[in-house]
Each structure stands twice: as structure tokens, then as C-alpha cells.
Amino acid sequence: MGSARSSHGSRCRLALGVLLAWPLLAAATVDRLHEGVNLGVRFEAYSPLARTRELFARSLNPLGERRALARYAQRRLEVPEYTVDLAEEEFAVFVPKAPPPPQGYGLLVYVAPWQQATVPRRWQGVFERTGIIYVSAARSGNPEPELPRRMALALHGYGNIVARYHIDAERVYVGGFSGGARIAEVLALAYPDVFHGAVLDGSSDRIGTPLALLPPPHLLELAQQRLRLVYVYGADDSYNAAQARYSMQSAATWCLPPTYRLVMAGRGHEPADAPTLLRALRLQEPAHEPAPPAATCRARHARQLHDEVAAVDAMLAAGERDAASTALRALDAAWAQSAGDDIRRLADALHYQ
Structure with missing residues (x-):
């Protein structure tokens, strides 16, 4: 198996x-x-x-x-x-x-x-x-x-x-x-x-x-x-x-x-x-120690995602549609639904099928 x-x-x-x-x-x-x-x-x-x-x-x-x-x-x-x-x-x-x-x-x-x-x-x-x-x-x-x-x-x-x-x-x-x-x-x-x-x-x-x-x-x-x-x-x-x-x-x-x-x-x-x-x-019991705060970690990812989305927007603005499509697929694979709104917006702009 x-x-x-x-x-x-x-x-x-x-x-x-x-x-x-x-x-x-x-x-x-x-x-x-x-x-x-x-x-x-x-x-x-x-x-x-x-x-x-x-x-x-x-x-x-x-x-x-x-x-x-x-x-x-x-x-x-x-x-x-x-x-x-x-x-x-x-x-x-x-x-x-x-x-x-x-x-x-x-x-x-x-x-x-x-x-x-x-x-x-x-x-x-x-x-x-x-x-x-x-x-x-x-x-x-x-x-x-x-x-x-x-x-x-x-x-x-x-x-x-x-x-x-x-x-x-x-x-x-x-x-x-x-x-x-x-x-x-x-x-x-x-x-x-x-x-x-x-x-x-x-x-x-x-x-x-x-x-x-x-x-x-x-x-x-x-x-x-x-x-x-x-x-x-x-x-x-x-x-x-x-x-x-x-x-x-x-x-x-x-x-x-x-x-x-x-x-x-x-x-x-x-x-x-x-x-x-x-x-x-x-180890799963609710009495186990609480998870440490993740705000700093989440903020780091938010900045990274912002930069990657901005890069695709810049490609679109420059008319580089093939490069933007490739970058969009990479964004989709890495961030998935955590970046769903941005990915759907970019897919609409690229008429992605």
C-alpha cells in the first residue's frame, strides 16, 4: 500500500x-x-x-x-x-x-x-x-x-x-x-x-x-x-x-x-x-498548549503575496500577456485559494480558460 x-x-x-x-x-x-x-x-x-x-x-x-x-x-x-x-x-x-x-x-x-x-x-x-x-x-x-x-x-x-x-x-x-x-x-x-x-x-x-x-x-x-x-x-x-x-x-x-x-x-x-x-x-487534546501567535508570520506572507500579485499586474499593464499567464499559473499553484480573489481577478483580465 x-x-x-x-x-x-x-x-x-x-x-x-x-x-x-x-x-x-x-x-x-x-x-x-x-x-x-x-x-x-x-x-x-x-x-x-x-x-x-x-x-x-x-x-x-x-x-x-x-x-x-x-x-x-x-x-x-x-x-x-x-x-x-x-x-x-x-x-x-x-x-x-x-x-x-x-x-x-x-x-x-x-x-x-x-x-x-x-x-x-x-x-x-x-x-x-x-x-x-x-x-x-x-x-x-x-x-x-x-x-x-x-x-x-x-x-x-x-x-x-x-x-x-x-x-x-x-x-x-x-x-x-x-x-x-x-x-x-x-x-x-x-x-x-x-x-x-x-x-x-x-x-x-x-x-x-x-x-x-x-x-x-x-x-x-x-x-x-x-x-x-x-x-x-x-x-x-x-x-x-x-x-x-x-x-x-x-x-x-x-x-x-x-x-x-x-x-x-x-x-x-x-x-x-x-x-x-x-x-x-x-497530543490532539484541547488541553494541550495553545498555538503561538502567528501574526508576524502571516504579515510576512501578506507582503510576499502583495509583491507577487503586483508583478503580474505590472506584466498585464505592459502588455506581456504570455508572461503574465505563466506567472498567474505559478501564483495559483503556490497560493491556491489563499489568494483566490486576486487569482480570479487576474484570470478574468487574461480571459483565462
């Missing part, structure tokens, strides 16, 4: 390939949940967080979002409200047997690299000790499209759990292993208003690149205030150890709270053992 690398462009193409062919959706029935392991769960409620336009706005860069919506318009198609039919989807859910903590259960939304919806036996005691509900979708493994399935299913799983249980909003986390960890990282950045932390087990990407895009300004500021990333990997997994270091460095560059690294001695590329998962979840 290697963490195959994919470009943001391929993410967009896969999303469009699925979405353009998707029919209107019907509601599903929901199975009764009980304490302990629940397999084959079918949910009925669609989460507004996973609406197609919401996914586009949070998870594609501005030029990618522009191209996606333009393709619907060119084909005279309505953008589908959602990207999956929940009547056809199954989830695995673990509900602790012990009563919930006073503030409510915690919640771990898990993105697996495999296709089955499972609750690993060795983790069940961890969820009991921490009072955390676990939810994971089937047919959400590495072969599946990222935005229309893996991300959407995770958000629908989240929405249905919070609708059924008293959940402590400050203890809602996203996690995954291998390729699923990469999706968890994207979700954490795109939805910091939902997820207070992420457990990135065995894979990660540099933040502020096409593989881990920056969200809109208000969400980026929220991530900088409270999003805690915990990186887990085996000591013998040299490739993903290096990737974790690069990702942690990029998190600091983009003013996110301090990150944490848990290394499993004598392990390779394999999911976290129970003690490591417990430590990773404990």
Missing part, C-alpha cells in the same frame, strides 16, 4: 470524470448502530460540507475550480449537488461502550488506503480509553478518485455521526494511513473549521504545493490558530520519514501550530500500533 504520488491536475480530472457522469441522487436508509463495532453501515443524511461546489471551493485551486465549472457550462450540465449516492455506500463505525465524556464523544474520521471498511481490532481499546467514535468508508482506498469519493465520503461519515451523537467539537480529528494520510492532510487543510487535528500515518505532503493546497484566507487563519498535525511513521520507512520532515517544515513556513512526530522503532511502512495511536490522539 505505497503512497503513490499524484498531481493536483489528475485530482481535478478524476473529479470531473466522475462528476460529469453522475446521476441525480436518492436518499439511503440507515442501519441501527450499537456499541462496539458496526460494519456495513448505510447512512441517509448528506453533509452540506460535501456539496460539489463546496468541495471545489475548498479543495481545488482557483484556476482548477474555474476549469471545472466551465466544463459544466460548456456541456450545458448542472453541477450535481453531491458526488456519491449514499444508498450505495457502506461505513464502519466504532462506538465506545463506556458513557461519553462530559463534553461528548471525540470523533476520528479515518481514510484508509484499502477498500474495505474496517475497525482494526488493535485500535478498539484506544477508542474505548479516549471516548472516541471512529468512522471509515468502504470503497475509499487508494484506487478511488480523491475529491468526489475519498474526501466526500469522509465528510458524509462525519456529518452522520455528529447528527446522531453528542460530539465534542474540539475533539474532532481526521486521520489515515499511507495514501489515506495524504487525503487526511488535504481534508484537514480544507476543513479546519471541522477538524481540529490530523493523524498523518505513513505519508504526507508539503503544504503550500499542488498536493496540499492552501485554503481560503479565513480558513487558513483558522488552521494557523488551532490545527494540530501529528506525523507517524516507522523508523525503517525512510521515504515517508523524509516526507514527514518536509511536510513539518512547510507547516512551520505557513504559520501552523507546532507539529509532532511519533516514530515507531523497528517498524516499516505499516499502520500505527495501539500505543502510538493513543499517543497521537492524546
Whole structure:
């Protein structure tokens, strides 16, 4: 289950390939949940967080979002409200047997690299000790499209759990292993208003690149205030150890709270053992030390963005449209939705398709 690398462009193409062919959706029935392991769960409620336009706005860069919506318009198609039919989807859910903590259960939304919806036996005691509900979708493994399935299913799983249980909003986390960890990282950045932390087990990407895009300004500021990333990997997994270091460095560059690294001695590329998962979840607790102020860091980025946008404006004013278009694509790749308003304005001026 290697963490195959994919470009943001391929993410967009896969999303469009699925979405353009998707029919209107019907509601599903929901199975009764009980304490302990629940397999084959079918949910009925669609989460507004996973609406197609919401996914586009949070998870594609501005030029990618522009191209996606333009393709619907060119084909005279309505953008589908959602990207999956929940009547056809199954989830695995673990509900602790012990009563919930006073503030409510915690919640771990898990993105697996495999296709089955499972609750690993060795983790069940961890969820009991921490009072955390676990939810994971089937047919959400590495072969599946990222935005229309893996991300959407995770958000629908989240929405249905919070609708059924008293959940402590400050203890809602996203996690995954291998390729699923990469999706968890994207979700954490795109939805910091939902997820207070992420457990990135065995894979990660540099933040502020096409593989881990920056969200809109208000969400980026929220991530900088409270999003805690915990990186887990085996000591013998040299490739993903290096990737974790690069990702942690990029998190600091983009003013996110301090990150944490848990290394499993004598392990390779394999999911976290129970003690490591417990430590990773404990590091996410709200009682942990607050993030340091990021105002100085944000001001530095604001100046840098101002200068880069001004450079593209100057190219446009000088009639250097080819150079401006090239610079705009670079701006879009680096800053993504955090510079969305400027990128859309410049794209309009260049009649960018």
C-alpha cells in the first residue's frame, strides 16, 4: 500500500470524470448502530460540507475550480449537488461502550488506503480509553478518485455521526494511513473549521504545493490558530520519514501550530500500533498548549503575496500577456485559494480558460 504520488491536475480530472457522469441522487436508509463495532453501515443524511461546489471551493485551486465549472457550462450540465449516492455506500463505525465524556464523544474520521471498511481490532481499546467514535468508508482506498469519493465520503461519515451523537467539537480529528494520510492532510487543510487535528500515518505532503493546497484566507487563519498535525511513521520507512520532515517544515513556513512526530522503532511502512495511536490522539487534546501567535508570520506572507500579485499586474499593464499567464499559473499553484480573489481577478483580465 505505497503512497503513490499524484498531481493536483489528475485530482481535478478524476473529479470531473466522475462528476460529469453522475446521476441525480436518492436518499439511503440507515442501519441501527450499537456499541462496539458496526460494519456495513448505510447512512441517509448528506453533509452540506460535501456539496460539489463546496468541495471545489475548498479543495481545488482557483484556476482548477474555474476549469471545472466551465466544463459544466460548456456541456450545458448542472453541477450535481453531491458526488456519491449514499444508498450505495457502506461505513464502519466504532462506538465506545463506556458513557461519553462530559463534553461528548471525540470523533476520528479515518481514510484508509484499502477498500474495505474496517475497525482494526488493535485500535478498539484506544477508542474505548479516549471516548472516541471512529468512522471509515468502504470503497475509499487508494484506487478511488480523491475529491468526489475519498474526501466526500469522509465528510458524509462525519456529518452522520455528529447528527446522531453528542460530539465534542474540539475533539474532532481526521486521520489515515499511507495514501489515506495524504487525503487526511488535504481534508484537514480544507476543513479546519471541522477538524481540529490530523493523524498523518505513513505519508504526507508539503503544504503550500499542488498536493496540499492552501485554503481560503479565513480558513487558513483558522488552521494557523488551532490545527494540530501529528506525523507517524516507522523508523525503517525512510521515504515517508523524509516526507514527514518536509511536510513539518512547510507547516512551520505557513504559520501552523507546532507539529509532532511519533516514530515507531523497528517498524516499516505499516499502520500505527495501539500505543502510538493513543499517543497521537492524546497530543490532539484541547488541553494541550495553545498555538503561538502567528501574526508576524502571516504579515510576512501578506507582503510576499502583495509583491507577487503586483508583478503580474505590472506584466498585464505592459502588455506581456504570455508572461503574465505563466506567472498567474505559478501564483495559483503556490497560493491556491489563499489568494483566490486576486487569482480570479487576474484570470478574468487574461480571459483565462
